[in-house]
Amino acid sequence: xxxxxxxxxxxxxxxxxxxxxxxxxxxxxxxxxxxxxxxxxxxxxxxxxxxxxxxxxxxxxxxxxxxxxxxxxxxxxxxxxxxxxxxxxxxxxxxxxxxxxxxxxxxxxxxxxxxxxxxxxxxxxxxxx
Numbered sequence: 001x002x003x004x005x006x007x008x009x010x011x012x013x014x015x016x017x018x019x020x021x022x023x024x025x026x027x028x029x030x031x032x033x034x035x036x037x038x039x040x041x042x043x044x045x046x047x048x049x050x051x052x053x054x055x056x057x058x059x060x061x062x063x064x065x066x067x068x069x070x071x072x073x074x075x076x077x078x079x080x081x082x083x084x085x086x087x088x089x090x091x092x093x094x095x096x097x098x099x100x101x102x103x104x105x106x107x108x109x110x111x112x113x114x115x116x117x118x119x120x121x122x123x124x125x126x127x128x129x
Contacts, residue, residue: 001026002024002025002026002027002118003024003025003026003118004022004023004024004025004095004096004097004118004119004120005121006020006022006023006094006095006096006120006122007020007021007023007123008020008021008123009123009126010124010126011126011128012086012125012126012127013128013129014086014087014088014127014128014129015085015086017082017083017085017086018083018086019080019081019082019083020036020080020082020083020094021078021079021080022034022036022079022080022096022120024077024078024118025077027118028074028077029072029077029079029098030053030077030102031053031100031101032053032098032099032100032101032102032118033050033052033053033098033099033101033104033107034051034070034096034097034098035047035048035049035050035096035097035098035099035107035109035110035116036048036070036079036081036094036095036096037094037095037096037097037111037113038090038092038094038125039092039095039122040091040092040093043092044111045111045112045113046063046092046111047061047109047110047111047112047113048060048064048081048109049061049070049081049109050070050107050109051070051071051072051079051107052104052106052107053074053101053103053104055071055072056104056106057104057106057107059106059107059108059109060109061109064083064090067084067085068081068082068083068084069081069082069084070082079096081094081096083125086127087127088127090125091125091126091127091128093123093125094122094123094124094125095119095120095121095122095123097116097117097118097119097120098116098118099115099117099118100117
């Protein structure tokens with residue numbers, strides 16, 4: 001069974017940090033572009049970040065640029081999202097998604113995840129004092 005599993009969410013105070021992980025099960029993550037998305041209650045889904053298969057390209061939404069960092073370890077079939085200087089507006093369910101694209105040199109952060117083939121269930125991030 002091919003799936004993505006996120007972990008690392010939790011409750012953190014404003015200004016704090018969290019590190020999310022996205023692990024692939026049943027397939028190799030290596031040839032896939034990975035996107036991170038978030039969904040908050042009453043808000044539209046938002047693309048947060050993406051990274052290409054060979055880590056040549058990475059991109060971020062303007063709302064998280066300079067605070068979030070995406071990386072991957074293909075040997076561990078894992079993609080990471082390090083989130084620093086968290087704000088209450090970063091609250092939401094964060095999930096990762098994968099699309100087979102082994103030769104991509106860049107990726108674009110989009111809010112519509114329709115192009116992605118696999119999606120995880122998500123992990124809750126709550127930023128509150």
